Amino acid sequence: MESYKSLKKHFHQSLNDVFSSREIDYFFFQILYKILKWQKIDYVLNQENFSDSEFLNFLNHAILELKLNRPIQHILGYVSFYDLEIKVNGDVLIPRPETEELVSIIVNDLSNANTLLDIGTGSGCIPLAVKYKFPHLNCIGTDVSIKAIKVAQENSARLGIDVDFIHQDVFASSFPLDSIDILVSNPPYIPKKELSSMSPNVVDYEPHSALFVPDNNPLMFYSIIAEMGTKILNKNGKIYFEIHEEYGDQIVNLLSDLNYSNVLLFQDLQGKNRIVTASI
Numbered sequence: 001m002e003s004y005k006s007l008k009k010h011f012h013q014s015l016n017d018v019f020s021s022r023e024i025d026y027f028f029f030q031i032l033y034k035i036l037k038w039q040k041i042d043y044v045l046n047q048e049n050f051s052d053s054e055f056l057n058f059l060n061h062a063i064l065e066l067k068l069n070r071p072i073q074h075i076l077g078y079v080s081f082y083d084l085e086i087k088v089n090g091d092v093l094i095p096r097p098e099t100e101e102l103v104s105i106i107v108n109d110l111s112n113a114n115t116l117l118d119i120g121t122g123s124g125c126i127p128l129a130v131k132y133k134f135p136h137l138n139c140i141g142t143d144v145s146i147k148a149i150k151v152a153q154e155n156s157a158r159l160g161i162d163v164d165f166i167h168q169d170v171f172a173s174s175f176p177l178d179s180i181d182i183l184v185s186n187p188p189y190i191p192k193k194e195l196s197s198m199s200p201n202v203v204d205y206e207p208h209s210a211l212f213v214p215d216n217n218p219l220m221f222y223s224i225i226a227e228m229g230t231k232i233l234n235k236n237g238k239i240y241f242e243i244h245e246e247y248g249d250q251i252v253n254l255l256s257d258l259n260y261s262n263v264l265l266f267q268d269l270q271g272k273n274r275i276v277t278a279s280i
């Protein structure tokens, strides 16, 4: 039998050749929360107690998986996103903090909207988070991946947040939805040439169809979605994009060329160009 304090030390010693001390602490407290629902203060108060066996087993399993570069969110089975526990697995992108910033901008902007459409919804994190804050809103998420749609539907059912998830390719010749007030997308936007410089815990575990675009057409999703917005957005409708930091100006120009107004480029908390919004 070992105390929580000595298990924390063991966890650090097992992983300190791969991760920073701060990252290891973060993983440890995430696991404590998953298994025991303990916050840091509970650890401080109980660290000398003998560990629960379920916690010990999960911790040892996590050490093996983390050494294989598996993302902590896959090990836990969920990610915390905008006050919600969103289930994730290898079929969907792990929702990122930048996307929470996108949701914040939408939520702060919302006034008279009735319908929100999220294209490339993945886990469903965006429409689920917005609908959670605005239960009256009719929210729809679409994705080309049937496996992603299944994860999004599971999230909707488990959280009790009613969002329609539809299997739909944005490049299909006809799109079955219109009369939209809020059109949002965090589409694939990383040029394939960046793959070799990316971390294995992304490249080996997240779906490439959610991440990458061809080097010779990195804005392909923005062009089609912005074009679609001119047809399906209601008067006073708005479009919200998460973007690659390198393409801010090009996406602003793309929207301006399609006669969108109030085209705005926002930086994320790291100061990188990350979000573009515009009105129809």
Ligand SMILES: C[S@@+](CC[C@H](N)C(=O)[O-])C[C@H]1O[C@@H](n2cnc3c(N)ncnc32)[C@H](O)[C@@H]1O
Binding pocket: 092, 093, 094, 095, 096, 099, 119, 120, 121, 122, 123, 124, 125, 126, 142, 143, 144, 145, 148, 168, 169, 170, 171, 186, 187, 188, 189, 209, 210, 211
């Ligand atoms: C960057 S992920 C975003 C997922 C989620 N919205 C988020 O923010 O975490 C992009 C999503 O676009 C989807 N996607 C890729 N190609 C698509 C297409 N042709 N039509 C619709 N969705 C597509 C992927 O399956 C993936 O779920």
